Amino acid sequence: MSRKHCAGRARCAEFSGRAVFPIDSSLHFGRSMIDVAHALDLFDSNISALATRTVSLDAALGRVAAKDVLSKIDLPPFSQSAMDGYAVRAEDLGDASEQAPVCLTRVGEVAAGAAGELAHIGKGETVRIFTGARIPPGADAVVRQEDTMSQGGAVYFKTSVPPAHDIRGRGEELREGTRLIAAGERLDARHIGVLSMCGHAEVEVYREPRITLLISGDEIASAGRPLGPGEVYDANRPFLAGWLRMRGYANVRIVALADEREAVATALAEAFAASDLVISTGGVSVGEYDFFTHAAEAMGLETVFWRVRQRPGKPLLFARRDECILLGIPGNPGAVFVSAYVYLRRVLDRLEGRSEPGPRMRGGVLGEAVGCCARRVTWCGCQLDYDGRGVARLLPVGGHKMTQLYRADAIALIPPAEAQLPPGSVVRWFSLH
Numbered sequence: 001m002s003r004k005h006c007a008g009r010a011r012c013a014e015f016s017g018r019a020v021f022p023i024d025s026s027l028h029f030g031r032s033m034i035d036v037a038h039a040l041d042l043f044d045s046n047i048s049a050l051a052t053r054t055v056s057l058d059a060a061l062g063r064v065a066a067k068d069v070l071s072k073i074d075l076p077p078f079s080q081s082a083m084d085g086y087a088v089r090a091e092d093l094g095d096a097s098e099q100a101p102v103c104l105t106r107v108g109e110v111a112a113g114a115a116g117e118l119a120h121i122g123k124g125e126t127v128r129i130f131t132g133a134r135i136p137p138g139a140d141a142v143v144r145q146e147d148t149m150s151q152g153g154a155v156y157f158k159t160s161v162p163p164a165h166d167i168r169g170r171g172e173e174l175r176e177g178t179r180l181i182a183a184g185e186r187l188d189a190r191h192i193g194v195l196s197m198c199g200h201a202e203v204e205v206y207r208e209p210r211i212t213l214l215i216s217g218d219e220i221a222s223a224g225r226p227l228g229p230g231e232v233y234d235a236n237r238p239f240l241a242g243w244l245r246m247r248g249y250a251n252v253r254i255v256a257l258a259d260e261r262e263a264v265a266t267a268l269a270e271a272f273a274a275s276d277l278v279i280s281t282g283g284v285s286v287g288e289y290d291f292f293t294h295a296a297e298a299m300g301l302e303t304v305f306w307r308v309r310q311r312p313g314k315p316l317l318f319a320r321r322d323e324c325i326l327l328g329i330p331g332n333p334g335a336v337f338v339s340a341y342v343y344l345r346r347v348l349d350r351l352e353g354r355s356e357p358g359p360r361m362r363g364g365v366l367g368e369a370v371g372c373c374a375r376r377v378t379w380c381g382c383q384l385d386y387d388g389r390g391v392a393r394l395l396p397v398g399g400h401k402m403t404q405l406y407r408a409d410a411i412a413l414i415p416p417a418e419a420q421l422p423p424g425s426v427v428r429w430f431s432l433h
Contacts, residue, residue, distance in 0.1 A: 033307040036342075036377055036413070039316070042304050043346045046320060049353035050276060054204045057192050062248020063205035064352040065191075069181040072199030074171035079135045081110075082166045086148055086155055087129045087139035089121060093160040101149070101156040110136055126155050135167055142166035174198075184355025206352040208251055212271035213240055216257040216264065216282040216292070217331055235333040235402055236281040243340050249348075259283075264291040269299060272324050276351060279344065282331030285315040292328050293317065301326060309376045312400045313339050325351070333402035338379045341411060341432060359430040361413070364392030366425045372417035381408030382429065394429055408432060 034042075052066035081087065088104065096102035104126040108119055112132035121127055121138035129135075129142060140163045149156040180194055181187070187195075187205070195203060221231040237254060244252050253274070257263050264283060271278040283292035284306075296303065301319040308316045313335035317328030327347055329339045342359055349357035370380055381404055382394035394412050398404045405411075412429040414421055421427070 032305075033309045033314070034305050035309050039305060039308045039318070039343070040346055042318065043343070043350055044357070046304050046318075047325060047347060047350035048323065050207050050209060050351055052204050052353075053207050054202050056202050057196055057200065060187050060195075060203050060205055061189065061192055062187065063208065064186050064349075064354050065181045065183055066204040066206055066353060067183045068179050069195060069200065069203055071174055071176055071178045071180055074176050075173040075198060076168050076170055079170050080112075080168050081129045081131055081133050081135060081142045082168050083142055083144045084130050085142050085144040085166065086126045086157075087121060087136055088126050088141055088143055088157070088161075089123065089139060090141040090161055090163045090165065092124060093143070093157050096157045096160045098158045101158045102160075103154050103156050106150070106153050106155050108136075110134060140164065140167075182355065184353055186349075186352070186354060208249065209276040209348065209351045210251055210253075210274065211244065211249060212253045212255065212275040212278045213237070213244075214255050214257055214264075214267055214271060214278065214280040214292075215240075216259060216280065218259040220256070236331065236336045239333070239336060239402075240279065240281070240340060243344075247348075259289045259291070261291045261294065265295040265298060268292065268295045268326075272299065272321060272326075276324060277347060278324065278326045280317075280326065280328045281336055282329075284317040284328035284330055296326060296328070311373055311376050311378050313379075314376065316343065318343075334400045334405060337402050337405045338400065338411065341430070342379070361428045361430050362392065363426060364394050364412070364429050366412070366421060366423050366427055367393045367395040369420045369422050370396045370412075370414055372414055372419070372421055374418050375416055377416060378414040380412045380414050381405040382410045382412050383407070384409040384429075384431070392429065394427065 055063070087110070092104060093102050104124055107121070107125045107127060109128040110118060110133040111130050114133060118134060118136040121136050127136050127139065141161045142165060143157055143159065143161055144166065147157065147159045149158070180198055181191055185191065187203070215234070215237045219230055219232050220234045221227055223233045227233065237256070241252065241254060255267050255271070257267055268278065280292050283290045296317070296319050299321065301321045304318045304320060306317050307314055312332055313330055315330045316339065317326065319326040319328070325347060327344060329336050345358040367385065372378060379400055381397040381400065383397060385393040385395060387393050394410060397408050410429045410431050412427045414427060
């Protein structure tokens with residue numbers, strides 16, 4: 001929704017030791033603004049993890065492990081060949097060399113996955129073996145096939161090898177009971193592969209949040225048709241829907257709303273009845289058409305905070321009732337972009353029990369001067385480079401609008417200042433990838 005009018009002043013109230021701000025649109029919010037760190041801390045202290053469930057590995061991608069997961073087996077689970085070649089008794093090769101090869105009798109073959117009992121290798125005998133195959137009893141080394149020459153049933157060895165040569169011993173990689181995944185880790189394809197490799201067909205995870213996305217604004221038009229007077233194409237719905245889908249959130253309900261008080265109130269009530277997390281865009285500032293604040297107040301939501309000392313995205317509403325969360329983001333696409341990577345990421349990580357919730361801030365230096373705001377921090381899109389010492393060098397892309405931010409590799413947090421921040425200034429940043 002558009003921000004069309006501003007209004008007067010008010011104080012914030014204190015309840016139970018935590019700042020709870022009234023949400024009447026006639027209020028002036030200067031006294032109620034909090035800083036970014038405080039906002040993130042309030043998410044941490046006000047959001048509890050969802051229930052857990054056991055799912056198949058196919059359904060676990062993107063979810064967060066609810067407890068430590070240990071290997072069910074030794075890896076490798078048996079002593080195996082590391083190379084294609086021949087299994088031998090190392091002592092039988094003596095001083096074998098190119099000039100004086102040692103001949104052994106081939107008595108069989110073992111392929112990877114071969115079942116059944118393997119024949120014992122006796123003195124003067126060898127077995128053809130392939131990578132990953134079990135080491136037959138009696139053998140204690142493998143000679144690579146390029147160091148041999150085969151003629152019928154005779155195999156000539158042109159080198160000697162020590163015991164255990166080119167053999168992967170049982171448990172050499174890891175032992176049964178080794179921790180594979182720590183509680184609170186978000187699972188990607190690497191984790192899924194390792195879990196399967198170590199005998200797990202399923203894993204206990206925090207369940208996926210039920211999400212409703214409320215997109216508001218009479219001025220919003222879908223791409224693909226000509227714009228009418230006063231209309232702009234919708235960036236927020238496709239961006240947020242894609243952002244969530246990329247991160248494995250398939251259970252997302254999307255509702256487009258007109259700038260009408262009753263429509264917003266009805267949609268918000270329905271969303272709270274069916275969701276763990278409600279994300280709204282627009283309607284959280286002080287204009288006469290900013291109805292989400294009114295609807296939240298009418299529903300009796302607890303407002304944890306409403307404004308953050310930042311740009312873009314100063315009006316940012318975090319409200320809750322029982323275990324359901326409302327994250328109200330202003331309709332400016334640049335603010336939606338930043339809020340997704342900073343605040344939506346934090347909310348989702350907390351709902352899913354992530355042990356190290358995002359965004360993960362790092363240190364770097366500015367490669368170019370950047371403009372500042374005197375009283376608020378600025379989220380600045382940057383392209384990321386590294387100098388010869390491996391220090392992150394951040395090159396601002398020009399501003400904090402969506403058409404600038406989409407070219408960024410990272411977002412830097414620029415502290416308040418009266419003048420530009422010069423090149424070489426140390427700043428905190430996080431990656432967009």
